[in-house]
Amino acid sequence: xxxxxxxxxxxxxxxxxxxxxxxxxxxxxxxxxxxxxxxxxxxxxxxxxxxxxxxxxxxxxxxxxxxxxxxxxxxxxxxxxxxxxxxxxxxxxxxxxxxxxxxxxxxxxxxxxxxxxxxxxxxxxxxxxxxxxxxxxxxxxxxxxxxxxxxxxxxxxxxxxxxxxxxxxxxxxxxxxxxxxxxxxxxxxxxxxxxxxxxxxxxxxxxxxxxxxxxxxxxxxxxxxxxxxxx
Numbered sequence: 452x453x454x455x456x457x458x459x460x461x462x463x464x465x466x467x468x469x470x471x472x473x474x475x476x477x478x479x480x481x482x483x484x485x486x487x488x489x490x491x492x493x494x495x496x497x498x499x500x501x502x503x504x505x506x507x508x509x510x511x512x513x514x515x516x517x518x519x520x521x522x523x524x525x526x527x528x529x530x531x532x533x534x535x536x537x538x539x540x541x542x543x544x545x546x547x548x549x550x551x552x553x554x555x556x557x558x559x560x561x562x563x564x565x566x567x568x569x570x571x572x573x574x575x576x577x578x579x580x581x582x583x584x585x586x587x588x589x590x591x592x593x594x595x596x597x598x599x600x601x602x603x604x605x606x607x608x609x610x611x612x613x614x615x616x617x618x619x620x621x622x623x624x625x626x627x628x629x630x631x632x633x634x635x636x637x638x639x640x641x642x643x644x645x646x647x648x649x650x651x652x653x654x655x656x657x658x659x660x661x662x663x664x665x666x667x668x669x670x671x672x673x674x675x676x677x678x679x680x681x682x
Contacts, residue, residue, distance in 0.1 A: 458486040463672040471677035477666055478637035482630055484671045490521075491630045491668040493637055495644060497623040498662040507655050510623065511616040513594040514647045518636040519611025521629035526608045527551065527563035529572040529590070534601050538567070541605035548572065555579045561586065565608045567596045587614070615644075621662075623648065630668055641666065645678060 455463070462484040472480060478493065485491055501508040527545040528538035529552065538546045545551065545563055552575045554560045559582070566583060568576055568590040576583070576590065583589040590596040594614045598604050615625045627640040645664070652660050665673040 459670070459672065462486050466672055466674055471675050474641050474676055475634065475638045477674045477676040478627075478641060479634040481666045481668055481671060481674045482634060482637070484674070485630050485668045487668075487670050491670060492520075492522075492626045493628045493630060493632070493666060493668055495623075495625050495627050495641055495664065495666050496673070497625070497645070497648060497664050499617060499621050499623060499648070499656075500658050500660050500662050501617060501621055501653060501656050503617050503619055503621060505655070508653045509617060510648065510651055510653065511593055511614075512647060512651050513612055513614045514644060515607050516611045516613060516627065516640040517643055518628060518632065518640055520613060520626050521632060522564075522626070524565055524608055525563040526565045526567065526605050528601055528605065529566065529568040529576055530601055531569070531572070534569045534599060538601045538605055541602040542609055543567075543601075543605045549575055552576060552579055555582055561588070563588070565596070565612075566590050567598070567601060567604045567608065569599050569601065570597055573597060627666070637666075641676075 465484050466480060481493060499510060501510055503509050525544045528543040529548065530538055530546065531548045535546050535548065556579050566588045580589055595604060613625055615623050617623050625644055627644060628637045661678045664676040664678050666676060667673040
C-alpha cells in the first residue's frame with residue numbers, strides 16, 4: 452500500500468477521522484488542509500444507496516452551480532445554419548456540422564471540454580460515439596446537451612454547469628469549485644449538488660439514500676460531511 456508524504460499526513464492530522472462535519476465546516480477544513488501551491492479543484496464524493504446495474508437506479512444529471520466551478524470551459528457545438536450562428540453568438544469556442552464530425556473522426560480533434568449538439572446532428576455524431584463516449588464528451592438529452600436551444604446550453608456550460616453520473620460502485624464524483632473560492636461559495640455549491648441528487652432519487656431506491664459524503668482538494672485528505680442538515 453503506498454505511503455503518504457509528510458505534508459499529506461500533516462494535513463490529515465487536522466481532520467478528526469470519525470467526525471461528521473457540517474458542510475460549512477467541512478469545506479473550510481478541506482481548504483485549510485491543502486498543502487500545494489496551485490489552485491486545486493475541490494471535489495465531492497457522494498456514495499448513494501443505489502445499484503447502478505439497474506437502469507432505474509442509474510442516477511445521472513447536471514446542475515449549474517451557484518458559483519460555477521472556477522474552470523475555463525471550452526465548448527464545442529455540433530449544429531447547422533441558424534443554430535450554428537446562435538452557438539457562435541452565445542460564445543461557443545468551436546462550432547461546426549459534418550465538418551466538425553469529420554475533424555473528430557479523422558484527426559482525433561478533441562480540444563474541448565463539453566460537446567453540445569442539435570438533435571438533427573445526432574445521426575452524424577453517432578459515427579464518433581466511440582471517440583466521444585469514453586471521454587465523457589458524448590451529447591446526451593439527459594444532461595440537456597442535445598437541444599435546439601443551443602444558446603442557453605452554451606451559456607450554462609460556460610457558467611459552471613457540471614454533469615454527473617453514478618459509477619459502478621454507486622458513487623457520484625463532482626467538482627464543486629476551486630480552493631481559491633470563499634468557503635461560503637463552496638458550501639452553497641455543495642448544498643446545491645446534494646439537493647439536486649435528492650431530487651433525482653430513484654423511486655426504487657430504499658433505505659438511507661445518501662450513505663456518505665466527503666469533500667477534498669485534488670491532493671488533500673477527505674473530510675466527511677454530515678448530510679442530515681442538507682438533505
